Structure formats: structure tokens, C-alpha cells
Amino acid sequence: xxxKFSFERLAASxxxxxxxxxxxxxxxxxxxxxxxxxDGGFSFQNIASLGAYSKTFVMSLGFSLIATTVCxxxxxxxxxxxxxxxERTRSVLMILLMLPMWISLxxxxxxxxxxxxxxxxxxxxxxxxxxxxxxxxxxxxAVILGMIYDFLPYMVMPIYTSxxxxxNRYLEAAADLGCNGPKTLFRVIFPLTMPGVVSGITxxxxxxxxxxxxxxxxxxxxxxxxxxxxxxQFQNAVTYHTGAAVSLVMMILILLSLAIMNxxxxxxxxxxx
Amino acid sequence: MNKDVLIQLKGISKAYDGxxxxxxxxxxxxxxxxITLLGPSGCGKTTTLRIIGGFETPxxxxxxxxxxxxxxxxxxxxxxxxxxxxxxxxxxxxxxxxIAFGLxxxxxxxEEIRERVKEMLALVNxxxxxxxxxxxxxxxxQQRVAIARALINQPKVLLLDxxxxxxxxxxxxxxxxxxxxxxxxxxxxxxxxxxxxxxxLSMSNTVVVMAHGRIQQIGTPTDIYNEPVNxxxxxxxxxxxxxxxxxxxxxxxxxxxxxxxxVDGGFGKNEPVDVVIRPEDVDVVKVDAGQLCGxxxxxxxxxxxxxxxxxxxxxxxxxxxxxxxxxGETIGLSIDPDAIHIMKKSEFSGMFGDYSSFSDxxxxxxxxxxxxxxx
Numbered sequence: 001x002x003x004k005f006s007f008e009r010l011a012a013s014x015x016x017x018x019x020x021x022x023x024x025x026x027x028x029x030x031x032x033x034x035x036x037x038x039d040g041g042f043s044f045q046n047i048a049s050l051g052a053y054s055k056t057f058v059m060s061l062g063f064s065l066i067a068t069t070v071c072x073x074x075x076x077x078x079x080x081x082x083x084x085x086x087e088r089t090r091s092v093l094m095i096l097l098m099l100p101m102w103i104s105l106x107x108x109x110x111x112x113x114x115x116x117x118x119x120x121x122x123x124x125x126x127x128x129x130x131x132x133x134x135x136x137x138x139x140x141x142a143v144i145l146g147m148i149y150d151f152l153p154y155m156v157m158p159i160y161t162s163x164x165x166x167x168n169r170y171l172e173a174a175a176d177l178g179c180n181g182p183k184t185l186f187r188v189i190f191p192l193t194m195p196g197v198v199s200g201i202t203x204x205x206x207x208x209x210x211x212x213x214x215x216x217x218x219x220x221x222x223x224x225x226x227x228x229x230x231x232x233q234f235q236n237a238v239t240y241h242t243g244a245a246v247s248l249v250m251m252i253l254i255l256l257s258l259a260i261m262n263x264x265x266x267x268x269x270x271x272x273x
Numbered sequence: 274m275n276k277d278v279l280i281q282l283k284g285i286s287k288a289y290d291g292x293x294x295x296x297x298x299x300x301x302x303x304x305x306x307x308i309t310l311l312g313p314s315g316c317g318k319t320t321t322l323r324i325i326g327g328f329e330t331p332x333x334x335x336x337x338x339x340x341x342x343x344x345x346x347x348x349x350x351x352x353x354x355x356x357x358x359x360x361x362x363x364x365x366x367x368x369x370x371x372i373a374f375g376l377x378x379x380x381x382x383x384e385e386i387r388e389r390v391k392e393m394l395a396l397v398n399x400x401x402x403x404x405x406x407x408x409x410x411x412x413x414x415q416q417r418v419a420i421a422r423a424l425i426n427q428p429k430v431l432l433l434d435x436x437x438x439x440x441x442x443x444x445x446x447x448x449x450x451x452x453x454x455x456x457x458x459x460x461x462x463x464x465x466x467x468x469x470x471x472x473x474l475s476m477s478n479t480v481v482v483m484a485h486g487r488i489q490q491i492g493t494p495t496d497i498y499n500e501p502v503n504x505x506x507x508x509x510x511x512x513x514x515x516x517x518x519x520x521x522x523x524x525x526x527x528x529x530x531x532x533x534x535x536v537d538g539g540f541g542k543n544e545p546v547d548v549v550i551r552p553e554d555v556d557v558v559k560v561d562a563g564q565l566c567g568x569x570x571x572x573x574x575x576x577x578x579x580x581x582x583x584x585x586x587x588x589x590x591x592x593x594x595x596x597x598x599x600x601g602e603t604i605g606l607s608i609d610p611d612a613i614h615i616m617k618k619s620e621f622s623g624m625f626g627d628y629s630s631f632s633d634x635x636x637x638x639x640x641x642x643x644x645x646x647x648x
Contacts, residue, residue: 175347
């Protein structure tokens with residue numbers, strides 16, 4: 001092979017250096033820590049000890065699956081409406097959707113907490129009007145709500161994009177061939193927007209399963225998700241190795257999920273023409 | 274031909290943002306006929322088709338199908354199927370599933386579906402293409418799939434919206450023949466939209482010429498060519514010299530300073546008229562043997578014939594002749610009585626039929642703009 005320092009290579013080099021330093025190297029460190037003990041010797045001990053965290057894994061998976069499902073059920077119809085309404089309505093909906101995304105995730109989560117806190121705005125409003133005090137923070141629902149609240153736009157945007165790419169003539173062809181509204185949705189619109197659905201699900205599922213912040217704030221410390229576990233392990237030099245092992249397993253878990261999702265989208269690979 | 278009226282349009286009007294697209298269209302379409310809506314871009318032909326298909330609702334007027342008013346019937350409940358302009362095949366389905374789509378919606382049995390898809394693939398000459406993805410097909414093959422997908426539902430009427438516009442000339446000719454055969458084999462009424470007059474003439478039983486949102490003329494291809502009702506139709510269908518004339522009496526017309534015998538009558542005495550003379554109907558003769566004489570200003574070799582432009586007292590005629598004449602030569606022109614077609618004056622009078630600004634290139638340019646119309 002001829003070595004050629006073309007402009008294209010040169011242009012990519014800053015990112016290559018960046019990813020070597022900040023992506024590849026840390027990943028190697030994670031793997032190194034996962035398979036060594038505190039003396040630096042090779043060890044399977046960390047991986048073997050992960051059985052203790054199986055409940056955490058299952059809970060995280062459950063929470064993020066529920067959050068992803070709800071995001072999809074809210075996001076898909078919303079994306080559909082946005083793609084079909086008038087220019088004006090669309091831009092209003094778009095701003096409403098994007099506005100929270102301009103604010104830091106931490107601040108969003110804090111403000112959600114302020115709203116929902118047991119002595120928070122909604123709670124005191126309810127008490128003032130003779131209702132019972134809200135005991136929401138610290139429930140499973142609060143954590144899942146936080147995930148939905150924080151990540152919903154990431155579900156809507158990719159679906160919306162593939163909705164706008166959807167050519168109206170496919171819908172006309174479906175109607176022409178005997179499809180009423182629901183049949184057109186299931187037989188034509190849904191399969192043709194599958195790529196958007198896949199990336200939407202990915203973009204909600206991955207941050208949901210690895211979050212630690214939402215569960216700490218809205219879970220009131222009652223729920224220990226994978227993200228929390230990892231964070232705790234890394235705050236202490238002794239447990240670095242366990243933390244790395246948990247991270248590694250979670251990464252593999254996520255990659256597996258993505259592979260399964262991609263299997264789905266493979267059937268419609270040339271959907272976006 | 275069966276003379277039962279299958280579709281009837283009564284006083285259809287349609288406007289988009291105040292711009293009138295269809296202006297009081299009335300049309301009867303008979304069972305089993307091949308009818309073509311022909312006109313330049315923006316004449317309303319596609320809108321008419323979409324109203325029949327149910328994709329547009331008329332602002333005024335009624336659409337009847339088999340005697341029943343169907344204005345508010347959605348497309349999926351009409352016994353009509355469409356072959357769309359750019360096919361609109363479903364990209365997520367292969368050829369088989371595309372063609373089977375309509376039957377699956379009707380919840381037919383798997384065996385019946387397989388059987389009928391096979392039949393359809395045979396009809397459109399695509400045997401063995403079942404498993405192919407539609408994105409791997411050529412334009413002509415996609416076109417055939419689109420036709421099969423529509424025909425498998427055994428519609429009473431097939432709507433075709435410029436189905437051949439995207440194909441190259443040779444393929445277009447083949448598909449024209451095939452479509453005609455399919456129509457005759459299946460006995461389904463075809464409503465065909467095109468801006469290509471040759472396509473319209475060679476395929477249809479009935480041609481509907483449209484312009485400015487109105488129907489200009491309805492007739493058989495020969496009627497439309499031989500007896501155009503106004504200057505627009507005469508100019509749009511084939512080449513025409515359209516000359517101002519005066520009807521002196523029945524079968525006597527004066528044009529270009531000469532009185533001709535003709536075969537038309539029924540006009541008022543001394544009524545001004547438009548006279549159509551087709552380029553192939555003018556004979557080139559010696560100067561003293563002709564009724565008119567003029568100077569050749571342009572000669573183009575067309576293969577079968579020469580196309581020459583002749584200046585007769587300031588009006589430029591197009592004449593097709595197999596004899597070579599040189600540019601600058603003075604020649605005589607002779608016209609038989611039955612080559613002269615007389616039309617009443619219309620809003621289109623004086624707009625067409627003079628070849629003084631004629632150039633092939635300009636013609637092609639305007640054709641190209643028609644090719645991308647109404648998308």
C-alpha cells in the first residue's frame with residue numbers, strides 16, 4: 001500500500017489524536033482496571049464479584065426500558081403531528097421541545113425536583129387546597145419520570161427527521177391501494193420511519209441506563225442504579241477495580257442492545273433515500 | 274366500444290390560493306375506454322386525475338362513479354387505482370410485497386395472493402423478480418411493478434399520471450405498446466395523463482385536450498388532429514400553419530391574398546376565421562404552378578423529410594417536403610381543398626401557428642420545462 005498524506009488525512013488528524021487521548025486510552029484503562037487487583041496483578045476477582053450487583057443491573061434495565069417505552073409512546077405521535085401540521089404550529093412545538101434542551105441537564109433535573117419535592121411547589125399547592133401532601137420523590141415513578149423528562153426530546157428529534165423525509169406520495173399510494181388511516185400508519189408510515197425510531201430509542205435508552213444523577217435527586221437515594229454504583233466505586237481509590245468492571249459490563253450490555261436494535265433497522269436499510 | 278358512462282365530472286372547478294386550476298370541467302368517461310387528458314403543464318390535467326382518484330376535492334361540481342356521487346369518498350374506498358408519476362413504490366418492501374400490498378390490505382389468502390402476484394408479474398413481463406428490492410430495479414422495471422401493483426386490485430379504472438415521463442425514448446415507445454396491450458387484455462378503463470401529444474394520439478380511444486383549466490376539445494385522435502376546434506388545439510397537436518382567413522361563402526375561403534376552395538361550411542358570410550394547414554399538406558411546385566409563392570428562409574433536414582420555412586408575404590409557413598429546396602429560392606405552394614381546415618376565431622387566435630420565431634432549439638427548451646412539470 002502506498003502511503004499518501006492527503007489533505008483528507010490531515011483534516012481528520014486532530015480528531016484522531018483527540019480520540020486516542022480521550023476515548024481509546026480511557027477505554028483501555030477501564031479494561032486494565034477491570035482485570036487487575038489493587039496490587040496490579042491480573043485478576044478475574046472484580047468480574048466475579050459483580051454477581052452482587054445483579055439486582056442493580058436488572059433495576060437499571062427495567063427503569064430505562066420503561067422510560068424508553070413511554071418516551072416512544074409520547075414521542076412518536078408528537079413527531080407525527082409536528083411533521084404534518086402547519087409551519088406555524090410546527091415551529092411552536094419545536095421551540096417547546098427544544099427549549100429544555102438549551103438548559104443543562106443538572107439544572108433541569110434540579111428544577112423538576114423543586115417542583116415535585118415533598119415540600120415543593122406542587123406539593124404545597126395541593127396542601128393549600130386541602131389535598132394530601134405529595135410523596136413523590138423517592139418513588140420508582142419519580143426516577144422514571146425524570147428520565148422521560150430529560151430524554152424525551154432525544155426520542156422526538158430523530159423520529160421527526162425521518163417523518164419529514166417521508167414522501168407524501170407513499171401515503172397517497174397506500175390510500176390508493178385501500179389503506180385507511182390506521183392501516184397507512186402501521187403498514188407504511190411506521191416501517192418507513194423505523195430508522196428514526198431506532199436512533200430515538202438508542203438515544204433515550206443509553207443515557208437512561210447509565211444515569212446516576214436522576215436517580216440520586218429524584219430517587220431520594222432509595223434507588224441505586226448502575227450509574228450510581230459506578231460513581232460510588234470511583235470515589236474511592238480502593239474500589240476503582242470494581243467500578244471499572246461494572247463499567248465494562250454495562251458497556252457490553254449497551255453494545256449488545258445496540259446490536260439488537262440495528263438488527264431491526266437492517267430490514268429497512270435503504271429507507272432514507 | 275361499450276358506451277356506458279362509468280365516470281362523470283359535472284362542472285368541476287378548483288382553485289389553489291385563488292389561482293383557478295380547473296374552470297368548470299365536465300367530462301364523461303365510458304367503460305373500457307382508453308382516455309387521455311392532454312395538455313401543457315399547468316393546464317389542470319393532473320388535478321383532474323387527482324380529483325377522480327380522491328386525492329383532491331373539487332371546490333365546485335360533482336364527481337359521479339357508476340351513477341353515484343363520490344365527492345366525499347376517500348381514495349381507499351374508490352374502485353380506482355393509480356400509477357403515480359414517479360411510481361411511489363414502497364422502498365421497505367420487495368417486488369412481491371409491493372404488488373401484494375393491495376390484496377394483503379383486503380386480507381386475501383396467502384395462496385390467492387401468490388397466484389395473482391405471479392399472474393401480474395407475467396402480465397408486465399417481470400417473471401422471477403419477486404424477491405428483488407425495488408431500489409435495484411431500473412426505471413422501466415419500477416414502472417412495470419407500479420402498474421402490476423395497481424392492476425392486481427382489479428380496479429374498474431386505472432389512473433396513470435405521466436407514467437412514462439421519466440423513461441428514455443426507446444423504452445417509452447415499448448411501454449406505450451405494452452400499456453395499450455394490457456388495457457385491451459384486461460378491459461379496464463384507463464385514464465391517462467400526458468403532455469406528449471404523440472403518446473396521446475397513438476394510445477387512446479379518446480383524447481381530451483386541456484388548456485388554462487378548461488377542456489378545449491374531446492374527440493378521437495383522428496378528429497383531434499384533422500378537425501381541431503381552435504388555434505390552441507391545432508398548434509398543440511402536431512405542427513400547424515394557422516393563417517387568418519375570411520369565409521367568402523360555404524367552401525370558399527380567402528387567405529394570404531388568394532381565394533381557395535375548401536371543404537368546410539356553415540360560417541357567416543365574410544366571417545373572419547382561423548385556417549389550419551398542416552406542413553405535410555402543402556405541395557412545393559414551380560412558381561407559376563402554385564396558388565401562393567414565397568421565399569425559402571430556412572431548411573432543416575429531418576431524415577424522412579426536409580422541414581422548410583417559407584416566407585409568404587411576411588407570414589412564415591412551415592412545410593414538410595421530400596424534395597430538396599435551397600435557402601433563398603423562390604417557390605410556389607399548392608394546397609388541396611381537403612388540406613384546408615377552417616376554425617372559428619377563439620381566445621387563442623393569433624397566438625400560435627406562425628413560424629417566424631421558430632427554432633428547433635427553442636422548441637426543445639420549452640419541452641424540457643414541460644418534462645419537470647407538476648411535481
